[in-house]
Amino acid sequence: MQTRYMLLATLLLAGFCAGFATMTKGTDQVVAFSFRQGGTCAVSRDGALLGRVSGARARLQVKKAASTLDLDCSGGGRRLQAKVRPVLAKETIAGAAVSLSIAAVDLISGAAWVYPDRITVDLAGRKVTVPEGWQVE
Numbered sequence: 001m002q003t004r005y006m007l008l009a010t011l012l013l014a015g016f017c018a019g020f021a022t023m024t025k026g027t028d029q030v031v032a033f034s035f036r037q038g039g040t041c042a043v044s045r046d047g048a049l050l051g052r053v054s055g056a057r058a059r060l061q062v063k064k065a066a067s068t069l070d071l072d073c074s075g076g077g078r079r080l081q082a083k084v085r086p087v088l089a090k091e092t093i094a095g096a097a098v099s100l101s102i103a104a105v106d107l108i109s110g111a112a113w114v115y116p117d118r119i120t121v122d123l124a125g126r127k128v129t130v131p132e133g134w135q136v137e
Contacts, residue, residue: 031069031115033058036122039075064089066113068137075123082128083137086113 033041033053040054045067051060062069068083089112120129128136 027064028061029064029115030059030061030117032118033060034118034120035075036120037076037078037124039073039078039121039123041071041073041121044070044072062115064113064115069115071119071121071128073121073123073128078123078126080121080123080126080128084115084119084128084130085135085137086115087134088112089114
């Protein structure tokens, strides 16, 4: 009988905690861009254009996903292409420690992944810089 109550309590807890990152951080994220030498970037993912950013419009709201953000930047006669990889959100890792169902919900919603909060584009130096912990190709 006691085992039955423990099982019920465990299932209820897993249900309430499902999608920890989805509930605490949501499925959207704002990424801020800064430009060292001016220019503009087209930001896409999986072949679909998400938006354009520049010094005048430096923030872009994106849905979180496991796919890379593809940057196609140009300005001042220079061109730069880069891919920015997402990382697993801390909330997803914490949720997976509590219940695998939490991680599954976050993976389905996209909230399991997070992009860097800021991306710096340097067309003159031909490089894209992100905070430590993220990768640029």
